[in-house]
Amino acid sequence: MNILVCISSVPDTTSKINFKNDNTIFETEGVQFIINPNDEFGLTRAIWLQQSHGANVTVVSVGDSSCEPILRKCLAIGADQAIRIDTIPKDGFQVVAYLTSLLEINKYDLIITGRESIDYNGGMVGGMLATKLKIPYLSNCIYLDIKDDNLKLEREFDGGKEKVSASLPIVIGSQKGLVEEKDLIIPNMRGIMQARQKPLEVLSPEQVELSTQDLSFEKPSEKGPVRLVDAENIDELIDLLENEAKVI
Amino acid sequence: MTILVVIESELGKIKKSGLELASYGRKIADDKGLKLTAVGFNIEDSSVLNKYGVDKLYNVETGEDIFFDVDRYSETITKIIKEENAILIVVSSSADGRYLGPVLSIKTQSAYIPNVVEVPSQYEPIQVKCSCFTNKAFKTSKSLKNRTIISLLSNSFGLNEKASSLELINHNYENRTVNLKVDSVDKVSDKVSIADAQIVVSGGRGLKGPENWYLIEDLAEVLGAATACSKPVSDMGWRPHSEHVGQTGKPVASNLYIAVGVSGAIQHLAGINSSKIKVVINNDPEAPFFKAADYGIVGDAFDVIPKLTEKLKMRK
Numbered sequence: 281m282n283i284l285v286c287i288s289s290v291p292d293t294t295s296k297i298n299f300k301n302d303n304t305i306f307e308t309e310g311v312q313f314i315i316n317p318n319d320e321f322g323l324t325r326a327i328w329l330q331q332s333h334g335a336n337v338t339v340v341s342v343g344d345s346s347c348e349p350i351l352r353k354c355l356a357i358g359a360d361q362a363i364r365i366d367t368i369p370k371d372g373f374q375v376v377a378y379l380t381s382l383l384e385i386n387k388y389d390l391i392i393t394g395r396e397s398i399d400y401n402g403g404m405v406g407g408m409l410a411t412k413l414k415i416p417y418l419s420n421c422i423y424l425d426i427k428d429d430n431l432k433l434e435r436e437f438d439g440g441k442e443k444v445s446a447s448l449p450i451v452i453g454s455q456k457g458l459v460e461e462k463d464l465i466i467p468n469m470r471g472i473m474q475a476r477q478k479p480l481e482v483l484s485p486e487q488v489e490l491s492t493q494d495l496s497f498e499k500p501s502e503k504g505p506v507r508l509v510d511a512e513n514i515d516e517l518i519d520l521l522e523n524e525a526k527v528i
Numbered sequence: 529m530t531i532l533v534v535i536e537s538e539l540g541k542i543k544k545s546g547l548e549l550a551s552y553g554r555k556i557a558d559d560k561g562l563k564l565t566a567v568g569f570n571i572e573d574s575s576v577l578n579k580y581g582v583d584k585l586y587n588v589e590t591g592e593d594i595f596f597d598v599d600r601y602s603e604t605i606t607k608i609i610k611e612e613n614a615i616l617i618v619v620s621s622s623a624d625g626r627y628l629g630p631v632l633s634i635k636t637q638s639a640y641i642p643n644v645v646e647v648p649s650q651y652e653p654i655q656v657k658c659s660c661f662t663n664k665a666f667k668t669s670k671s672l673k674n675r676t677i678i679s680l681l682s683n684s685f686g687l688n689e690k691a692s693s694l695e696l697i698n699h700n701y702e703n704r705t706v707n708l709k710v711d712s713v714d715k716v717s718d719k720v721s722i723a724d725a726q727i728v729v730s731g732g733r734g735l736k737g738p739e740n741w742y743l744i745e746d747l748a749e750v751l752g753a754a755t756a757c758s759k760p761v762s763d764m765g766w767r768p769h770s771e772h773v774g775q776t777g778k779p780v781a782s783n784l785y786i787a788v789g790v791s792g793a794i795q796h797l798a799g800i801n802s803s804k805i806k807v808v809i810n811n812d813p814e815a816p817f818f819k820a821a822d823y824g825i826v827g828d829a830f831d832v833i834p835k836l837t838e839k840l841k842m843r844k
């Protein structure tokens with residue numbers, strides 16, 4: 281079984297977000313980049329399938345050379361090889377076009393994309409990719425079990441979850457629950473040493489069409505200071521919520 | 529040409545998010561001088577759409593296959609988009625809406641813009657503001673296609689009544705095209721979900737243990753609110769991770785967010801930043817949440833929350 285895990289390199293969850301060039305470009309200076317958390321849950325599940333089913337795990341990222349440390353980390357975690365599609369991604373549709381080209385050359389049975397990246401929050405690559413390939417997609421995937429070509433899966437939605445049957449090939453949108461936070465693999469020294477020897481292929485993509493363009497960014501307006509209410513005066517809080525904020 | 533909104537229902541009843549989508553779609557249809565069409569599945573009573581400006585509803589009966597099915601839904605909606613020549617399609621930002629949007633965009637050769645928070649600032653091409661960096665920022669995106677699908681962040685537009693006369697059309701439920709089938713659905717409970725809630729009450733480590741969650745649940749019940757929790761609370765197993773809100777958990781965009789004993793880590797604040805009014809109750813006046821909140825009480829949750837719940841009960 282061949283597994284492809286699509287990886288985004290995203291700002292660390294504690295990062296302060298700033299923009300430059302007249303608020304048109306995200307300021308990466310001083311920002312620490314990490315594996316997108318939703319992707320990392322998927323990668324961990326893929327490594328378990330490598331151990332249990334002898335699966336071969338490829339990680340792929342669309343980005344310039346600055347995302348290579350993230351791909352090396354994926355290799356240190358246990359991925360067998362990495363592919364970097366050498367361009368700065370502009371929108372999800374474009375990323376899907378590159379991945380589709382890759383999937384026309386290499387055959388993968390299970391394709392894992394994180395439910396969404398924590399930077400642009402598009403949550404679109406998995407669904408678009410599967411639909412282009414005419415194979416099923418399961419978003420918000422919190423359980424996966426494979427016997428032969430048959431899959432048992434679970435999807436979380438607002439207020440519940442559902443059990444799903446499907447067959448390979450499939451695209452899933454991974455998130456917390458597929459594996460737990462405590463299951464995430466921290467690379468050891470051996471893994472880090474091995475990662476240096478593992479193949480990291482760089483592909484130069486052809487120009488593809490975009491479907492959206494980001495024009496500018498802005499930060500939420502600064503809010504005023506908190507209005508403190510005395511713990512002994514709960515009526516005042518209720519009054520403020522009812523008559524000033526009008527939310528109850 | 530038409531504006532199309534995809535309306536969600538539960539047990540035949542249109543969800544509040546559906547009425548918000550209708551209100552939003554009506555505004556755009558009026559700006560553009562177009563009709564507003566809605567599509568829904570297994571809606572039993574559609575009369576409410578008359579109050580929210582919908583001109584036409586395609587209702588799809590799904591027969592025995594009662595579960596949300598992204599493949600069959602998208603096949604059906606794609607047909608309707610083409611029949612109606614819809615140029616802007618609005619889906620909700622629920623898990624189902626955001627599951628549907630990207631799939632639909634490929635099937636209908638549309639651009640897809642998620643997490644939209646306003647009506648478009650410009651049409652031809654559509655230009656619209658949306659949330660990004662998990663609510664730490666906004667961006668303005670431009671569609672480069674003739675047809676655009678957007679997902680509207682809940683509670684970002686609100687409800688706006690406008691009378692219309694609704695034409696009701698029954699539409700065929702299209703067949704499955706890929707091998708994926710929902711076998712069973714397990715609703716957590718009949719409680720309101722975080723995505724649908726107008727009010728969310730959230731607990732953090734300050735509550736000291738899962739046995740004290742009645743404080744959160746009682747307050748939520750009297751407010752008709754959903755319950756949520758911080759990441760450490762779900763990591764420790766005090767609450768299911770489906771309640772975890774924040775950057776790697778669920779986003780919250782409620783009208784009122786009440787945080788009890790939540791310190792306010794940057795990841796948590798990012799996840800709940802789209803909520804309109806934030807209230808914090810914490811015994812530590814230095815908790816970062818106080819900098820992000822609109823109203824706050826410095827006090828012991830075990831003392832403040834029962835009193836607040838009791839007073840709200842009496843108010844009813």
